[in-house]
Amino acid sequence: MRDRVNRLMALIIQACALSSVLVLMGIFLMLLINGAMLFKEVSVFDFLTGMTWNPGAFDGPAYGALSLIWSTILVTIGAMLMAIPLGIAMAAFMSEVAPRFWRNLLKPLIELLAGIPSVVLGFIGIELIGPLLQKYLGLSTGFNALNGSILLCLMALPTIISLSEEAIRAVPFSFKEASYGLGAGKWETLIKVTLPACTSGLIASSMLGLGRALGETMTVLMVTGNALQFPHGFYDSVRTLTSTIAIELGEVASGTTHYFALFAVASLLFCLCLIINIAAEAIAAKFRYRQT
Template identity: 60%
Template sequence: MKLIKFKEKAIHFFFFLTAISAIVILLGIFLMLLFNGIKMFKDVSAFDFFFSTVWNPTAYGEPSYGILSMVMSTVMVIIGSMIIAVPLGIGTAAYITEVAGPRTQEILKPIIEILAAIPSVVIGFLGIIFVGPLIAKVFNLTSGLNAINGSILLAVMSLPTIISISEDAIRAVPKDYKEASYALGANRWTTLIRVTIPAAISGIVASIMLGIGRAIGETMTVLMVTGNAPAMPHSFFDSIRTMTATIAIELGEVPYGTTHYYAIFAVGTILFLMSLSVNIIAELVTARYRSRRI
């Protein structure tokens, strides 16, 4: 009897440990980034770090550590990718749930899921050999390694997330809404645009946020196709270097314990905070959408 009780407790404890391990890991990562990153401010002023556009830690003369251009670059590819992925993603989700017959659904859904399984390095490769030359040709540029290229590829990568979560949201809209709309004489298109999508909007917003979360942290693809020029971007045709690419490029060679080393951690901290806030927004919106459904 006693043994069973002990076993019960042990199992209980074991599952508690697995449950909190994620929290411990998350907190550990954040503290590691923060404590290493903060040491940089001994040598670099916070103002220079946040508002200088020149990131050149391995300068010939005086090194500089301004992250503004790379934050702008990251924001720019995210905006670009969402301009492409949001209409495409919502459109696909609406088609799958509202228009497509069951057979089409059966074929389409697994294909979209497979899209999520393509390794990012393969997508980057596609960007170099196919999308880049195409962009150069279409826009009459000399090189296709630029922000647009990164945006297109990130759009492809965030599409599966956006489609599958929007699809769930649209499917969750109660049948009564649609029936009421039809009863009032609205056709399918009007019902979809005026009733179903607005009713599912919080779920759709959450899907967009998670899509952004997917795109923000993406490293390999943008590293391969955006040209990695650490200049302040002026247009989508400029070569850019995102925060993730900078970390990936420089962490391999940076001497331990230098300002440059800590600066990379500081960039990581900012990136972490950016992606954390996007995820929190997604979480809040989803919570609201759940409570509304009941």
């Protein structure tokens, strides 16, 4: 009897696990099939290299996703340039330097940061960060890529900090003992021994933070200005892949070229996220292997 129950439970759990894979495959297929319909009317080359995206334009639609792709990359790179050094420094501080009191205070605070809804962050971007950028950088408007990057940095930080901290903690104590034994100080040990020992863990945490930033929609939509131009720097307004979908999906009628174009954009985004996540997993796996 018990045996049968066990086998049944195992089966149910298996089905649950399988269903999530099925859902993932289903989403991917749906995006791909609908997205592929676009290429009946627009060539893949034009889609990937066209500089203008304006499906409802006054003088005929244009489906060039390059400026959207570049916008997404620009905002994400900006966010990572800030979040990775900051996140790793914070993690190192928390795991190696900070007294217990600080660690116990900071850890829940950082987790709280992860819980802020993206709309609220967007609001902060409009009301606080935008005007600050205007004032201190002498810009005429706060709706630009930099504003988006700063907010995405805030969103990616919790992921990067907590995963990096775990990686740093996982470095065997014997490494540090050896370093101290050779006469190295605390600082030298951290920079030359501990951090290099967990590089792959730090890379994996950064990649996961990157994935989080890449897929974020609401915050970016609210603060980057969504201009259709090809952005030339962080002070320009950008329109990312995610905001384009969010803006246009509401007005599009199903079955039209525009509709399929949005699916093509979504597939592009899905592929980007997939590549980053797979890379992060691969690096993390290597890291686990080295620990044992």
